[in-house]
Amino acid sequence: MKLKTLLLSSAAAFGLVATATAANEPIRFDGFPDFDSSLKVLLPDFEKKTGIKVDYLMNNHGDHHTKLTTNLATGSGAGDVIVVDVEKIGPFVASGGLVNLSKQYQADQYKERFAPYAWAQGKGADGDMYGIPVDLGPGVMYYRTDIFKQAGLDINEVLKSWDSYIAAGEKLKQLNIQLIPSAADVAQAIIFTTVPEGEGLYFDKDGNPVVTSERFVNAFKIAKEIRDKGLDGRILAWSNEWYEGFRKGTFATQLSGAWLLGHLQNWIAPETKGKWAVSHLPNGIYGSWGGSFLSIPKQSSHQDEAWELIKYMTTERDVQLKHFSTIAAFPANTTTYDDDMFKEHIEFLGGQQARLLFAEVAKNIKPVQPSKGDHIARSIVLENALMEVLDEDKDIKTALKEAERLIKRRTRNL
Structure with missing residues (x-):
């Protein structure tokens, strides 16, 4: 303090x-x-x-x-x-x-x-x-250009779909480098950026939870595939292991907001200047982070x-x-x-004009109205249900059905 x-x-x-x-x-x-x-x-x-x-x-x-x-x-x-x-x-x-x-x-x-x-x-x-x-927080992907070059990866090919992103992870694994710190970040990206019109992040316009919908099932499936193939580091954001991963290059990408640039260059990994670049999120999605x-x-x-x-x-x-x-x-x-x-060319990002990309993303994000129960739903879905699927191999639809029941119960009196 x-x-x-x-x-x-x-x-x-x-x-x-x-x-x-x-x-x-x-x-x-x-x-x-x-x-x-x-x-x-x-x-x-x-x-x-x-x-x-x-x-x-x-x-x-x-x-x-x-x-x-x-x-x-x-x-x-x-x-x-x-x-x-x-x-x-x-x-x-x-x-x-x-x-x-x-x-x-x-x-x-x-x-x-x-x-x-x-x-x-x-x-x-x-x-x-x-x-x-x-x-x-325009949603973007930070990636290590030196590692991509070492693995023979073309960023434009990697971004085409979640399948191509996962395929890149399999190439990186051969070099003993993780695709991403946590597969949970991929699930979050999909959930946050593929919201149908008229829905919120976790609730419909009438306040009913939508966490058993295809958006959540698909997000969990892709994250689970990354975890099952051993492509993520099981590393939590804002942990010492996360900071070290940026510094040592133990993972090649991080999905985040534009704001991560400030943290990376100011205190997390300033010594990696010139080794990073930034791109759109995979699969052509636009969203806020x-x-x-x-x-x-x-x-x-x-x-x-x-x-x-x-x-x-x-x-x-x-x-x-x-x-x-x-x-x-x-x-x-x-x-x-x-x-x-x-x-301006951002020295930390190898001279990339990254702010133009940030602005383009910001202009293409569609409004999503927040709900008063969002913080409760987030905790239940991303911190509990998703972790049960990734860490304990729980069935995806079962986990989401239980999450829906918990959300209804804990938001009943809001």
Whole structure:
């Protein structure tokens, strides 16, 4: 945990009158790394324009959201501006603890500046906005170009289908290199990117779980084939073994969001610079892999000042670009996509113009409306049922049928 206070000088801007409260009491921004790295860069300018003081409190991703769950339930303890991961935005909005930004601050006037799918995710069941998207996670595949060359693999052939992706894994296995850290990532990619129109990730428009559908069966089957053929490393994301795999080249690909670039080049594996490239996901799929939103808890006593910070970080083109250049958090604000920064050659990715690819993916992602039970369904499907199939050889349809029953039971009173 880290609490950082930036004392900001007074100045009037944005039509904001610095009240005694705003001038003397800091607001607090609650988030997770690497937001602190970005705030160090962004807040000095915010100081000059508003005179608002800002503290920021960082916890790791999981602890941050666990703490916020308690804060929103009890009505105390949360910051004035909170970062919410896309997987938590549905239940957090449904909790009733967030300010309605459409009614209180006419947030909908900014709708056209944002990726449509991300804007839709920040809405509540009433159609109003409760979380403004600050960054996106266009789904992509990172791959080791040196290993692909060693194995005689053509990236365009590898991406054609899941069958060709698995065939590449079999070639890599001959070199004692894993295709991917965890087969579970493939299942997640398929589940997240092949959502039929009118459905959510785990529920239909009427709130009924859809986890026994062909989308989930197919995702589990492909992941199971990868596991059965010994092509993955059974390595969990964000583990020490995962970090070491990136550094040592024990696996050749990783399906993830564009944001992974920042982590790889900044701290996970900076010494592998030039050995990576990025591509579309296999089988021609487009989808989101992460993303963050900024919200204001109702319990905040500095809501107007909090809104000024959210506006600054999300609606200002130059600020979004600075956030992007600092921590590789891909902009949610689409007005940035014509900037020359997107044409820059990324040294870590061997000089690839990767941001153009990220932008293309972002533009092609279809909106999927979050449901208040998504976090429960995710845990049951991806953390329990899928692991039973992969690790314990449980029958796929049986596992999904049991998952459906559990989801119905645990979301009954939501």
